[in-house]
Every structure is written in C-alpha cells, then in structure tokens.
Amino acid sequence: MPELPDVEAFRKYIQSTALHKTIRDVKVFDTAVLKNTGPSVLAGGLKGRSFEQAERHGKYCLLALDNSKYLVLHFGMTGFVKYYKTGTQAPNHVRVAIEFENDYVLAYDSQRKLGEIQLIDDATRFIESWKLGPDVMNPDFSDKDFLKALSGRRGTLKSTLMNQKIISGIGNVYSDEIMFQERLHPNTKVADLDDEQLGLVFKTMQRIFAQVIETGIEPQNMPDSLLTHHRGRDMKCPSCQGAIEKIKVAGRSAYFCPSCQAH
DNA sequence: AATATTGTTCAGCA
C-alpha cells in the first residue's frame, strides 16, 4: 500500500520526530526485513550516530546519517514507522526498533515482512545501481523526460507506470487513480496514446500526488472525486455513480468505471 | 477453506 504519497508522509514524520538524536541501541526482532546485512552490522552502523536528514526517492525512504551514510527503508505492502517513548504505544509487528538516548524509539513495523532495511554508503549510487527511474515528484523530472521514458513501450500504461525502473513512486492504487482521472480504460496500451495524451497523463499524476500529499493520506480527507476510496467491491463511481468493476491487468487487480473509462 | 491483497523479484516467453 505505501506508494509515493504514503512514503512522503513517513518521510515528513521522521523529519519532524527522529532527527538529530543519538542512537543508543538497535533491536532486530525479525531478520527477514534486513537486506544485504545482519543484525550486528546494522546495529554497529547505527549506534552512536544520528539521523540528519530524511529523503525520499519513489517508494524508498533514505535517512542520512551524520557520517554521510544512509539507512534505507522500503515498506513493502504493510510497512510503516512509529516514534514513541520506550515502553509505550508499540505497534503490533515491530521488526526493528531504533532506540535513541532520549528514551524514544523509531520502530519499523511490517506485518507481512515484505519490506526491507539496509545500510548504504551513498544515496545517488544506490538509486543508480538499482536502476530506479526518476521520482514522479522530482521538480527536475519534465514531461519531456516522461515521454522519453515511455517511448517504445509495448505494455499497458498501467503496468508501465507501476514499473519503478521507468518511473518511481506509483503502485497499483494510484495507477488506477491516474487511469480513472484521465478516463482511460485499464487495458490501454502506451502505444495507443499520442504525445499529447501522455503529456496529460504526466500532468495528472503529478496533480494527484500533490493533492494527496497536501490533504494527507487519510482517506476521509481526500477529495471525493478520487477513485482511491471508491476502490473495492460494491463501490460506485464518484463521477457517474455507476458500478465500479474489477479486472486483471498485467497480473494485478484493476478497478475502474466501465462507462467513464470506455475503450 | 480457498482466494485476494499488496510491491518486488525472477523465470519464462515472445
């Protein structure tokens, strides 16, 4: 579930709670979420250090340490972070707890263990070596770059938008949202669209994310014109009140309004 | 009790 706007909310949360505090201890309760590292290496890399800056690229949260290394958090489908005083308010599936000298904890919770945590030397090199595409909300990411990234793609627009190596930040829910706002059928292929239509897709996806980042990720605060909280069984289209349907597109479930998003 | 869900990786196919 955590897509770009969710991870951006986590980033802001960490930025406003857990920066500039010395790390006293790191407790790993489940090594399944550790990538390329063991518990002692992770603890050794964090103890005595502090987080100085919280950054984000796509669905990755990058925490800069005071020795210029980074702790990378990916949240999988069910991950989140929480900051609380030791011994209080711990969530149910804490996999890693980072304890500070002020008796507060930054906990990484992931019910389904599909997220990942790792220490890296350099954020730019990490993004390059993983071949991640540009972040959707990066101000340097232009509509020209978008057209270039999509040129020659043979698959559906939905699966292409979800490919983090092409562009970073869009998941299943918001790819449906972008298709809905542009009134495109979920099976629409990239090759079916001309540059002008793709330019509109580019503007729309940035507008949606900007809107959700501003209003917050709580569904009740989102504008009702979004499909996102009408996604599901027995839901109605916020535009025409028709029934929302579900089909499989590139192996994922796609929710859409068959009358607003005709072929 | 199967099935769907979610993001990423990877096998297999065109």
Next chain:
DNA sequence: GTGCTGAACAATAT
C-alpha cells in the same frame, strides 16, 4: 539481449 507477464513470496481478512 530486451521487455513484458505471471508466479512466488508472507501473513492476514474474507
């Protein structure tokens, strides 16, 4: 080689 699709992964809800 390349790019795309679908299965696998974990744990839970329905």
